[in-house]
Amino acid sequence: MKIRPVILCGGAGTRLWPNQKKHQAKQFINFGNWTLLGKTLERIKGSIFDNPVISTNAKYLKQVKQHLKKHKIKKYKIVLEPAKKNTAPAILSTALIKDIPDNQPLMFFSSDHLIEKVNIFNNAIYKNKSNLTDQNIFIFGIKPKSPSSEYGYFLTKKVNGNINKVTKFIEKPKEVKAKQVIKKNGYWNSGMFFLRKDSIINNFKKYQLKTFKNCLDAVNKAKYKSNTYYLNKSSFLKATAKSFDYAILEKTKQINAIKLDIPWSDLGSWKEILKMYDKNKRKYIKKKNIYYRPWGKYTNLFEGNEFLIKELYVKPKGILSLQKHHHRAEHWLVTQGNAKITLNKDIIIKKPGEHIFIPLEAIHRIQNPSKKPVKIFEAQVGSILKESDIVRYQDVYGRVI
Known part of the structure; x- marks a missing residue:
């Protein structure tokens, strides 16, 4: 079974445009005949990947479709959120669509990351596919090039051969603390996730049951048209607005890390x-x-x-x-x-x-x-x-x- 790439494409990108009423979402900014979403779409054309699923909202639907056309991706599914509820409901709702079988490996990408040495990245994903279970979650760490207060970090320990188990998360530390974390072999938390559909379901049932029920209802009552799922608004609005990190990662103990030493940035600052x-x-x-x-x-x-x-x-x-x-x-x-x-x-x-x-x-x-x-x-x-x-x-x- 191939890996299903899911691209989270709902971010507003306000950090780059403080005090501006009108601003561009970072994933769509033209940096010189290329955009971050475009780079992401090219990245998921690798042979290990199945057709993509894109999670976004009505405001960005036109731009998403323009990007899919430009990058010649004809087979895809789009899941439209009726409101911003952060990454936990977005990840869960996307995984729950009927096109995805329960044991499907899902790779969740942010639409606004710049990643180089894509072959190393994709090989690391594929190599860990057989380690996925109906409970665990793999997150991606990037070896820091310098102490930064712009990213979160995590620490790991080796278990069962080459599996790196995450032991601690550190939320965007100040530079002095970041230096200490790096000395302990801490890695930047890239915000990308690799797990199976049944692991998402099991973790949400265990730790966020209310959100699970409401998102399941939003998917079951969704309207489907032109490859696009329009999630049911009244059900989706009842889901708790939380990031996937706070909703699931901080609660479950079964988090493993894929550690990478490749050029990476979320271009989150000027x-x-x-x-x-x-x-x-x-x-x-x-x-x-x-x-x-x-x-x-x-x-x-x-x-x-x-x-x-x-x-x-x-x-x-x-x-x-x-x-x-x-x-x-x-x-x-x-x-x-x-x-x-x-x-x-x-x-x-x-x-x-x-x-x-x-x-x-x-x-x-x-x-x-x-x-x-x-x-x-x-x-x-x-x-x-x-x-x-x-x-x-x-x-x-x-x-x-």
């Missing part, structure tokens, strides 16, 4: 997005998009929907103007040299790998006091991304107007 563009910048550089200034130069790498990615090169002793913007905020990631940054009344030194957020209307400046160049990746986020949205207060090159 810092992570900037790292991605830095890593792949050769694909985006065009000579016509390089602009020279008295302090150095900048390169426009990619302009998306209400965001612009740049690389700034600040020559030794170069100083940008003291300025602010009315229509955009900025995220900076230093990739080379030490940048002296003015942010309102503060002077901050940022080293390679460090990030700083420049809010809307904040007065700011970059200086390079050293004899070596400074490079900064910049994400401008807002409604106007042109040079015209610069209010200069001081400028050593006489550009104050």
Whole structure:
């Protein structure tokens, strides 16, 4: 029996767009002729996988179908949630559809993860297929490249040969704690799950019986049209809004880990997005998009929907103007040299790998006091991304107007 991929595609992606009423869901953002959902759909074309099931909502149905068509996936099922109830009801409802037999292995993917070395990833999934039972759950851990407070972690111990049993979860620790967790061989919790349908049913019956009954009712009363299950609203609304982690993982003892050492990110912050563009910048550089200034130069790498990615090169002793913007905020990631940054009344030194957020209307400046160049990746986020949205207060090159 092949593995049935289930793609959870209901997230709103609000973290990237603070204080904005209109925002794009992360899985649909065009990062340069590709999206995270598109990458996920390509990933599940491997020979180990059966036709996909996508869990989403009415707001995203059109975009999901456009992606399926673009990536030439003709056989699929869509399960539409009538309301946001977090990942526990989404996972359970999707698993309960009649197309899926009880002993079916199910691989739950997030629609907004960037995963490289897909062959290693898929081999790890397939290798653990025979270890699935009607009770256990496998989760995926990623070997941390650095201590991060943006991800949760877990610890494991080896049991029964090569099975890694999860012994403890650590929710998004501060950086100091994250370093301690990594020393204990902790892994990032990727939020992907591998288990059988009967394991989902048994765990929900045991730990979340009310949600199980309501989701089963929502599926049984669902309307089916054009490969899409429209879950019954009145039943689904009675399900408890909880994440799968809180509803099941924190209660069951039968959690095993598949530990991976591969490039992975959920691109959940502009810092992570900037790292991605830095890593792949050769694909985006065009000579016509390089602009020279008295302090150095900048390169426009990619302009998306209400965001612009740049690389700034600040020559030794170069100083940008003291300025602010009315229509955009900025995220900076230093990739080379030490940048002296003015942010309102503060002077901050940022080293390679460090990030700083420049809010809307904040007065700011970059200086390079050293004899070596400074490079900064910049994400401008807002409604106007042109040079015209610069209010200069001081400028050593006489550009104050």
